[in-house]
Amino acid sequence: MAIVEGQVRLTLTLLALAAAAAAPAARAGDTACWLDQGVVVVPAEVLGVAGDYIFDTAAPTTLLGDTQAGGAGFAATSLAGQIRIAGLTLETRPVEVARLDLRTGLFPTPIAGVIGADLLKAYVVDVSVSPCRVSIRRPGRAPPFRARAVLPLRWIAGLPTVEASVSDGTRAWRGAFALATGADTAVRLSDAVAQAPGAGKPQELFPYGVLRPKLRALGFAGDLYEGLPAGLIKAPDPALAGQIGAPLLARYRLRFDFPRGRLLIAPAARPRPSGRRSARSGDSSHRAGR
Structure with missing residues (x-):
């Protein structure tokens, strides 16, 4: 297969085997979000570090930037603690410390970390960008869809x-x-x-x-x-x-x-x-x- 742009051809080989910050909504489980550099960003607080976080359903782990972690006095790279997002307070959640510079270098404002799938997988999560809203609810508490x-x-x-x-x-x-x-x-x-x-x-x-x-x-x-x-x-x-x-x-x-x-x-x-x-x-x- 070929994916073409100019002179670049991306060829598939078939295998033999198969940006303005928004405040959290008052209602628990919901928050405003925004698209920045093509990705979904939400306000959150991870281990006491409040800021803008990339909301990434394909990040296997929740991350805190190494700069933010160092500024908060954390020296370890594997942490656990409280996360506040969408009006919810989640206790004793695992958080990894990672360098985010490559991923966030083009953002006009600092990105504090990444909210990942490990945090979200126990919930029903709604995402919409028109307007941009994220909701996180326990099973049985989500509205009809x-x-x-x-x-x-x-x-x-x-x-x-x-x-x-x-x-x-x-x-x-x-x-x-x-x-x-x-x-x-x-x-x-x-x-x-x-x-x-x-x-x-x-x-x-x-x-x-x-x-x-x-x-x-x-x-x-x-x-x-x-x-x-x-x-x-x-x-x-x-x-x-x-x-x-x-x-x-x-x-x-x-x-x-x-x-x-x-x-x-x-x-x-x-x-x-x-x-x-x-x-x-x-x-x-x-x-x-x-």
Whole structure:
């Protein structure tokens, strides 16, 4: 397969085996969020460090920046303590200290850390960017959600994934894609199933690089997208085909029903451009109400 931008061709190899800060809402479980550098950001407090945190459903662990940790007097790299987010107070949660400079260097205001999937997986999490809101509720306490599609969630390497398909018009590949509200590229493919032989600097195809070749087609949640900005990732597990990032997820209202292992999807109030949507696939097996 080929993903083309200029002279760069990203070729898939099929495997033989399968930014203004917002204050938290008064109602417990909800907070305003915003898109910054293409990712979802929320206000939170981790181990007493209040600030702006990337909200990343595809980060396996919750992180506190090393600069912020040092300023708060923490010397260890593995910590545990209180986290406050969306009006909720969560006690004795694990937190890793990590250097965030590469990931957050372009942000106009400092990023204190990352809220990850380990913190969220016990909850029902709603994410919408039109307007930008995040809610985190215990099972049985979430309000009704009118879904257009329901997809099964499968955990791979600590990441929630759904099935999606990619194609360059010649061949197609279907596999498990992590859902990454903290990733700034519409779609990235595992370097185990993709190549870029025409790239002069292949490292620029990976996260935090500047190359964004175009993917011919992506099938996700019954929709077909063409011309999406794409890239590569080093997948932490061979079962992971890639990730779908915030620029595409922003087209939807999402409910991550982690306890029940499913993703509920509804149209966003105002669709945001990220590739052009050309057709609806005929796969009705995931329709709500089936």
